Amino acid sequence: MYSLVESREAVNNWLERYGVRFGIYKNGKFKEQLFPFDPIPRVITPEEWAYLEKGLSQRVRALNLFLADIYGEKNIIKNNVVPKSFVYASKGYLPQCEGIRPPHGIFAHIAGIDLVQARDGSWFVLEDNLRIPSGASYPLIARSIARKVSPETFTANHIEDNRNYPDLLKHTMDSMNVNGGLNVVFTPGRYNSAFFEHAYLAERTGAVLAFPGDLIVEDNHVYYQGIFHEKTLVGAIYRRVSDEYLDPMVFEPTSLLGVPNLMQAYAAGNVAVLNSPGNGVADDKGLYYFVPRMVEYYLGEKALLQNAPTYLPYYEQDREYVLNNTEKLVIKDVSEAGGYGVVFGRDLERDRLEKLQELIRSEPRRWIAQEVINFKDLETMEDRGVVYRKADLRAFVLSSADSTVVWKSGLTRFARQADSFVVNSSQGGGFKDTWVMRDHQSLPKQF
Amino acid sequence: MKQFFYRYESDILFSTPVSAHSWLLRCMPKEEPFQRAERAFVRVSVVREDGEELSLPVCHGRDAFGNAVQWGYVAGAHCRFSILSEGVMRQTPYRICGTAHDMFLEHTALTRPDADMERFAGQVPLRAAEESCEGSLPRGKVLERALSLCDAVYRHMSYVPGATTVNTTAGQAFALGQGVCQDYAHILLSLLRCSGIPARYACGYLAGEGAGHAWVEFFDQGVWRGLDPANNRLLSCGCIKVAHGRDSADCPVNRGVFTGRAAQQNTLAIKVEEV
Numbered sequence: 124m125y126s127l128v129e130s131r132e133a134v135n136n137w138l139e140r141y142g143v144r145f146g147i148y149k150n151g152k153f154k155e156q157l158f159p160f161d162p163i164p165r166v167i168t169p170e171e172w173a174y175l176e177k178g179l180s181q182r183v184r185a186l187n188l189f190l191a192d193i194y195g196e197k198n199i200i201k202n203n204v205v206p207k208s209f210v211y212a213s214k215g216y217l218p219q220c221e222g223i224r225p226p227h228g229i230f231a232h233i234a235g236i237d238l239v240q241a242r243d244g245s246w247f248v249l250e251d252n253l254r255i256p257s258g259a260s261y262p263l264i265a266r267s268i269a270r271k272v273s274p275e276t277f278t279a280n281h282i283e284d285n286r287n288y289p290d291l292l293k294h295t296m297d298s299m300n301v302n303g304g305l306n307v308v309f310t311p312g313r314y315n316s317a318f319f320e321h322a323y324l325a326e327r328t329g330a331v332l333a334f335p336g337d338l339i340v341e342d343n344h345v346y347y348q349g350i351f352h353e354k355t356l357v358g359a360i361y362r363r364v365s366d367e368y369l370d371p372m373v374f375e376p377t378s379l380l381g382v383p384n385l386m387q388a389y390a391a392g393n394v395a396v397l398n399s400p401g402n403g404v405a406d407d408k409g410l411y412y413f414v415p416r417m418v419e420y421y422l423g424e425k426a427l428l429q430n431a432p433t434y435l436p437y438y439e440q441d442r443e444y445v446l447n448n449t450e451k452l453v454i455k456d457v458s459e460a461g462g463y464g465v466v467f468g469r470d471l472e473r474d475r476l477e478k479l480q481e482l483i484r485s486e487p488r489r490w491i492a493q494e495v496i497n498f499k500d501l502e503t504m505e506d507r508g509v510v511y512r513k514a515d516l517r518a519f520v521l522s523s524a525d526s527t528v529v530w531k532s533g534l535t536r537f538a539r540q541a542d543s544f545v546v547n548s549s550q551g552g553g554f555k556d557t558w559v560m561r562d563h564q565s566l567p568k569q570f
Numbered sequence: 571m572k573q574f575f576y577r578y579e580s581d582i583l584f585s586t587p588v589s590a591h592s593w594l595l596r597c598m599p600k601e602e603p604f605q606r607a608e609r610a611f612v613r614v615s616v617v618r619e620d621g622e623e624l625s626l627p628v629c630h631g632r633d634a635f636g637n638a639v640q641w642g643y644v645a646g647a648h649c650r651f652s653i654l655s656e657g658v659m660r661q662t663p664y665r666i667c668g669t670a671h672d673m674f675l676e677h678t679a680l681t682r683p684d685a686d687m688e689r690f691a692g693q694v695p696l697r698a699a700e701e702s703c704e705g706s707l708p709r710g711k712v713l714e715r716a717l718s719l720c721d722a723v724y725r726h727m728s729y730v731p732g733a734t735t736v737n738t739t740a741g742q743a744f745a746l747g748q749g750v751c752q753d754y755a756h757i758l759l760s761l762l763r764c765s766g767i768p769a770r771y772a773c774g775y776l777a778g779e780g781a782g783h784a785w786v787e788f789f790d791q792g793v794w795r796g797l798d799p800a801n802n803r804l805l806s807c808g809c810i811k812v813a814h815g816r817d818s819a820d821c822p823v824n825r826g827v828f829t830g831r832a833a834q835q836n837t838l839a840i841k842v843e844e845v
Contacts, residue, residue, distance in 0.1 A: 207672045218635070218673050218816065218820070221634040221635075341642075341643045341645075342629070343629045371827050372825045383643075383827040384592050384594060384643070387639070390634075
C-alpha cells in the first residue's frame with residue numbers, strides 16, 4: 124500500500140502517457156487537462172457494498188420502469204404519484220420518443236449514480252445520470268496501471284477486481300444488439316471532454332469507434348461505412364452524443380454530429396441505442412425528488428437508498444421553507460448539469476440571495492433545494508502530506524436483457540480545494556480508485 | 571361525405587451536385603377519423619449528373635405524433651430532388667374524437683408567450699359562438715374562448731408574407747403584428763395554452779390554395795377541432811391534414827442532410843380539388 128502511495132507520480136505519469144485527459148471549455152476555448160489521480164483509494168467494506176449494490180440495482184430497475192411507463196402508458200401520472208407538469212415541462216422529456224419501446228424494454232443501460240457518504244456513515248444519492256454518464260474508464264485504467272506500479276498492494280489486499288468493466292459493457296451491448304451486427308461506440312469526436320473514455324471503451328470492448336459521418340441509415344437499417352465506404356450492418360450503438368444532436372431529422376436540425384434518420388431505424392427496432400434517447404426525463408433534477416416514490420410504486424419495496432433531503436419550491440410548503448432557509452441550503456437549477464447552476468446559499472451576498480429568492484418565487488419549477496450534507500472527508504495525498512477532501516462516488520449500474528449489475532468499483536471524485544464541495548471534473552476535481560473489499564482480513568488501516 | 575383530390579409537387583434544384591443525402595418527409599395525409607385515403611402514393615426521385623432520373627426507395631412509417639413520415643437515403647451525386655405526393659381523400663367535417671396529451675398544454679420555444687401576450691390573452695373578451703360558425707356546434711366555454719382568441723389574433727395581425735421566417739417565435743411575430751399562417755398559428759397556440767386549453771399545431775393543404783397551410787387544433791370535451799386563425803374560422807371540409815405537433819418544428823414537410831456546397835432553389839405546387 125505504501126509503495127502505491129509513494130508511486131503517485133509514477134501512476135500520474137503513466138496516465139498522462141496513455142492520454143487520460145479531460146477536456147473543458149473555458150471562455151469558449153477548448154482545453155485539455157490531466158485528470159489528477161490520487162493513490163489513496165476509497166475503501167468500501169463488503170457489508171457496505173452489499174447494501175449499496177442492492178440499493179443501486181433497485182433504484183435503476185425502478186428508473187427503467189419509470190421510463191418505460193412515461194413513454195408508454197403513463198400510469199404513474201394517472202395515479203398521481205408524479206405531477207404531470209414535472210414530466211412534460213422537463214427538458215429531458217422528448218415527445219419524439221413517445222410510443223417507442225427499446226429492445227427488452229430497457230432504457231437506461233449504463234447508469235451513473237452519484238452518491239455521497241455523510242460523517243455518520245450513511246449514504247445519500249445526489250443525482251442519477253442516465254444519459255451519457257462518463258467516468259468508468261478512469262478507475263479502470265488507473266487500476267491496471269497501479270497493479271503494474273505496485274503489484275504487492277494487490278496481493279496483500281483482497282480487492283474485488285474491477286477490470287471486468289469492459290466485459291460487463293460488452294455483455295450489455297451484445298444482449299441489446301438486435302441483429303448480430305456491429306457494436307459501435309459513437310463519439311462526437313476528439314473535442315469531446317470524455318473522448319479518451321470513448322476510445323478506450325471501444326478498444327476494450329471490441330466495439331468499433333464511430334465518428335460523425337461514419338454511420339448512415341439506408342433501407343431503415345444502420346450501417347458503419349468508415350473510411351473505405353464498405354457498409355457493415357450495425358446492431359447496437361453505445362452513443363456518447365447527447366439526445367439533441369443525435370438525429371438532425373428529429374432533433375436539432377443543424378446538428379452535424381448526428382446520424383440522419385437514426386430515430387426511424389431505432390423506432391422500428393432495427394438497431395439498439397444505449398442509452399435510450401429521452402432518458403433525461405428520469406434524471407431530471409426535479410424528478411429526482413420522486414425516485415424513492417418510484418421505487419415503491421413500481422417494485423412495491425421501500426427504497427433502500429435515500430435521497431439527500433430535498434425540497435421542491437413547486438410545493439407551497441417547501442417553497443416557504445426554502446425561502447426562509449435559503450442561506451443554509453444548496454440551490455440547484457434543474458436544467459443545468461456538470462456542477463453548473465449549483466449555488467450554496469451561504470456563499471451569496473445579500474443582494475444576490477434576494478435575487479435568487481425572487482427567481483424561486485417567479486419560477487418555482489426551475490429549482491430544487493437540498494440540505495448541505497456534511498460529507499465525510501477522504502484522505503488525499505498532496506505534495507506536503509495527507510490532507511482531507513470532500514469526495515463523492517459515481518457508481519455504474521449496467522442493465523441488460525436479463526440482469527442489472529453494479530460494477531464492483533466506481534469513480535471517486537474529490538475536490539481539489541479544502542472546504543470545497545464541488546467535485547465535478549469539469550470544475551477541476553481529481554479522482555481516486557474505489558476498492559470494494561472481498562473480506563475484512565486485509566482492510567487497509569491508515570495511509 | 572366529400573371527396574378531394576390533392577397533389578403536392580416539390581422540386582429542389584442544387585447549383586452543384588450533392589451526395590450522401592438523407593431525407594425525411596411529411597407530405598402524405600395523416601390518418602384521422604374525418605379523413606380516409608381512397609388512394610395515396612408518394613414518389614421521390616433524383617436526377618443524376620448524367621441527366622438520368624432515378625426513383626428512390628421510400629420507407630414508410632409514423633412519427634411519435636402519429637404523422638405519416640417517409641424517409642430514405644441516396645448516396646450518389648445528384649442535382650435535383652423531386653417529390654410527388656398525390657391521392658384522393660374522403661372527408662367528413664373536421665372533428666377528431668380522442669384524448670389530449672398533457673404536453674399540448676406546455677409552451678415550447680416557438681410558442682412561449684412574453685408579458686405582452688399574456689396581458690393580451692387576459693384582455694380578450696368572451697363573445698358569442700354563433701358569430702363565426704354553424705349553429706349545429708355545441709356551445710361551451712372552451713369553444714367560445716377559442717373563437718374569441720382566434721378572432722383577437724386575426725384582428726391583431728396582418729398577413730404579410732416575407733415579414734417573418736420559419737424560425738420566428740410567437741412573441742416576435744406578435745410584437746411585429748405581421749406574419750403568415752405559421753405565425754398566426756403559433757400565437758393562437760400560445761394564447762390557448764395560456765388559457766389552459768390543450769392546443770396543437772396542424773398543417774396540410776387547403777382547397778383553393780397554392781401553398782401549404784398551417785392552423786391550430788384545440789381540445790374541447792373529448793374532441794379536437796380545427797381552427798384557422800389566418801382566415802378566422804373553424805375548419806370543416808376541404809382541408810387535407812398532413813401532420814400535427816407541439817409547434818411547427820415538430821412537423822416540417824421536408825428535412826434533409828447532404829454533402830455538398832450547393833445553393834438550393836425550391837419550387838412547390840399544391841392542388842386540392844373537390845371531385
